[in-house]
Amino acid sequence: MGKSQQKKRQTRRHNPMRVPDSHLEKGLAAASESSRKNEAILPIIQKMESVDPTERKWACVAVSNLIQNDPSTRRLLQGKNVVGALITRLSDSEEEVVVEAAGALRNLCIDGGFDICAEMYNKNILAPLKTFIPKISTTLSQYLASPKSAPENAQKLIYEFADNVITILWCLSETSNKAMNAINQIGLIPFLMSFLGSRENLPISTVTSAAQCLYVLTDENPSAINELRADAAYTACLLSIVRPSESAPAVNGKDKEKAIERALALRVLCCGILRNISPIPPPSVAATVDLDRDVVLPTLEPVLSSISLPEMSRKAQELVEKEEFVPQLEKLSLKHTPKSDHRSESELELERLEQRLRTVQSALEILTGLCATLPDPTIPSDGPETAGDEDADDDMDAEDDEDATPDEENVLPSGSSTPAYFESLVYPLLGLIQPTPLSFPPLAGTSPHPPTTSALSAIHISALECLNNIFLSMATAAARHKLDIDVQNGYKLWHEIWRALGIVGTEISGAGQERRRDMWELAVGVLWGIGNIWKGSLPLENEQVDVLIQFCNATSDPLVKVKCIGTLECLAQHPQSIDGNRVISQYLLSLLPPTSSIPTEPLLQAASALIDVYSDETLPYDINFRQGRYLDALVASVEGVRKAVKSIDRKKERDLRIRGEEVKDNLVAFIEYRRNLRL
Incomplete structure (x- = not known):
């Protein structure tokens, strides 16, 4: 098997785009034919330049609400230079207008993807963003030093604004190497690490956004990697988040569940950052730890079994049936000013459900690289083989066997020829590749809830990438050490892959069906790996x-x-x-x-x-x-x-x-x- 088939790292940066346009109906041509939309959008753009700050704020919030999961309206707004108008508002004299403009730009980044991010970069969005970094840092330092010095609504405003700015920078850094290099020049690492260092006194959502940005910045980016590696306090902080010693805060009910979920998402992202910057040099405490074995795997393996995709799909469908989520253009007016943070109970629950799915997706992305380098199923991974290894193995006596490393103990259970990670890793992954009714857009029409569909299909794809790397590693090890791994495992694995493909179906060439095609292309690689082992x-x-x-x-x-x-x-x-x-x-x-x-x-x-x-x-x-x-x-x-x-x-x-x-x-x-x- 060709080594080129084993994917140790993502060849493209993690896509921040929430929902690909192909998952949604109504393209640009259809939108242009709608005079109602055109007529409704024009006043929004005009009010963006109004002398009245209330109207400017209203226009920013209206854009923020209208673009979500609606590519036709988003493209119409884009054609009216909404990106340029919003970037101008980042320098507005009114603070609330600046905050709402940043929120709208954030939503455009997430829902619009690479093209809009590239447009923002080309229109020099980094110029105003750079000025916000020291201002946010100064204000946060004052609040942290004296929490009662500012009213609660002012603190909430700065936390949300920081979240928006960080998210925009995260999305821009995934746009191109050119954008990444420009962001490197800002010197974001101390700014972002300050959020993680003060996490106990800040909203978990803002801290998680900082971690997400760090995760992206350290993805094969030497500038950020070296800066994080060089500071032992930074790496110790990351390790302490993944392996917390302090007890969880006393929270009850839904808030407790939400806090636990967000804390898990933060730990997952910090695992990814630590893997991105490894090996970590002394004197950091992280240098004394086997990150993959003692930190990453113990943290991420339970995440794979933490949710049931069929159950999540069922819940999403029930929530969607309760109400309509698409903002209505005709209902927008200055008398009924929309709120950028307004969500119904069903929308909030769907958002929370999507966040849980994205945490699993992030865990899978991190595991993909690790699965390419899992230790051989029969030998400890204590270094590269040398020319005399085979002779040395023949001379090993019982005393040597007693000194086997923990790696060896963890890989093979006693008396078994099946790697231990079958139970902890492979079988949970098999569950995550099985499609649900919401996993792909219908062959005709769109998904009832595109964000959930996007997250589910991303999980299936990432799980297959993990399996692909596992079986390619196993096939190499099996050939080298002439292993005889239980054939019943082979039967089960083979059957489960084909069961998933049977649900995906063979109609994979239409618009919006790209994920179905991805499933087939990755699954065939997994089948090849299984076929080689058995x-x-x-x-x-x-x-x-x-x-x-x-x-x-x-x-x-x-x-x-x-x-x-x-x-x-x-x-x-x-x-x-x-x-x-x-x-x-x-x-x-x-x-x-x-x-x-x-x-x-x-x-x-x-x-x-x-x-x-x-x-x-x-x-x-x-x-x-x-x-x-x-x-x-x-x-x-x-x-x-x-x-x-x-x-x-x-x-x-x-x-x-x-x-x-x-x-x-x-x-x-x-x-x-x-x-x-x-x-």
Whole structure:
């Protein structure tokens, strides 16, 4: 299996966009045809420039309310330069207008995504934002030093304003490397860490936003990573949040439940920050801890089992049925000034439900990287192997065995050949990949509640990414140490992946169905990993083979084709499935030249697969090779394979060229071997 298939890190920064536009109906064309919306929006833009501060505030709040989950109105506003108008209001003479403008820009960032964030950056939103940082810091310091020095509503205002500014910076930092570099110049780390350091005296929501911003800033960003690493107080603070020693505050009822949930979200994010900046150097206390084993896994594993996705989906549907959530344009007027923080009970509950789902999603994102480096199931992960390791292993006596590291004890339960993380990690992940009725937009129309749908589908995707890395790591370890892992686990895993795909369905090409397609593309990688571990043991089902072949033909992504071919190769090696082996092998032969013109990487995978499947002529299904005259077909493909390999650029695709040369040489040698058998 190619190493390139194992995803140790996200190749793109975490997307702050709450709901992709494809999950929602009514695009720009449909919105432009609506004169009612156009007429209603114009006064809002005009009032943004009013001499009356009340009207300016009203306009900012109106924008904030109207854009939520409504891309058509959002795009109409964007066409009227609402972004530029709101950025101008950040320098308004009235404090409340500035606060509401920041709130509207925050909502635009979250609901609008990368395009609007890029527009904000290009229109120099960082200029006013930079001026807010020292002002917020000074005001917070005064409040913390003397809590009774300001009325409660003034404190609430500054906390919410800080939350809005931090969230905008978080979203902007995910827009592009250019934006990230500009934000690095602001020097946000001390500002953000001050919130975490004073967390006991600040609203948990604001502290969590600061942690979310830090999580993003430390994602493969050396400037922020080095600054956090260099301060032992910072890393000690992060560790103390993940492993709190103080008792929880005395809170009862719903408030207690909400406080516990938000505290968990904060701990999850701090786990992610610690992983982003590891290894942490001395003298920090965090340098003395095995972060993955002693901090990250114990914190995040329980999160995976903390919710039931079917139950969350059911609750969301019940809440949605209670009332209508889309703000009505015609109801907006100065006499009925909307409130940016107004939410009905159902809306607040839905928001809380979404936050719980996002906490699970964050935990999965962090685990994705860790799952790529899980310790081998039979050996302690106490350092790289050396040339003499194998000989040393042979000489180990019983006394040496007693000194096994905790890693070894945690990985394999006594008397079992199944890694311990099957129970704590793999099986909970299997539960998180199973779609619910709200997991994807309907094939026609939109989701009843797009934010919940977006969060659920993101969880399924992230859980599959974790499984993908786990099984690729396990396949490597199983091959290296000749492990014999309980085949019943293989059956269960295989069945659960296909059960999830059955719910996803095969209609994955329409607008808004991108997540269904993502599920298939990731699931095939997981199937390949499972197939490699239990190669030859998984029963071959004709319907599954047909679906994999159809998907391989339909996808335009060469790497997805490679995954499909790799999975088929594993299935073809079930000794008793002679008919299934014939179907798969004939398909693989059809991918070879001169009859095919598929991309080079899947071509190489198909050639390599046929060599592996028929490397043992004593297996029952080898009759297909002989009766089908596969040797002649392979001989005819050699020249085409040679040309394909030669076309690989040595400088741009060095690893692929090396693999291509290896496959070509193996093909020639395999043909010679089969000829000499004279079967």
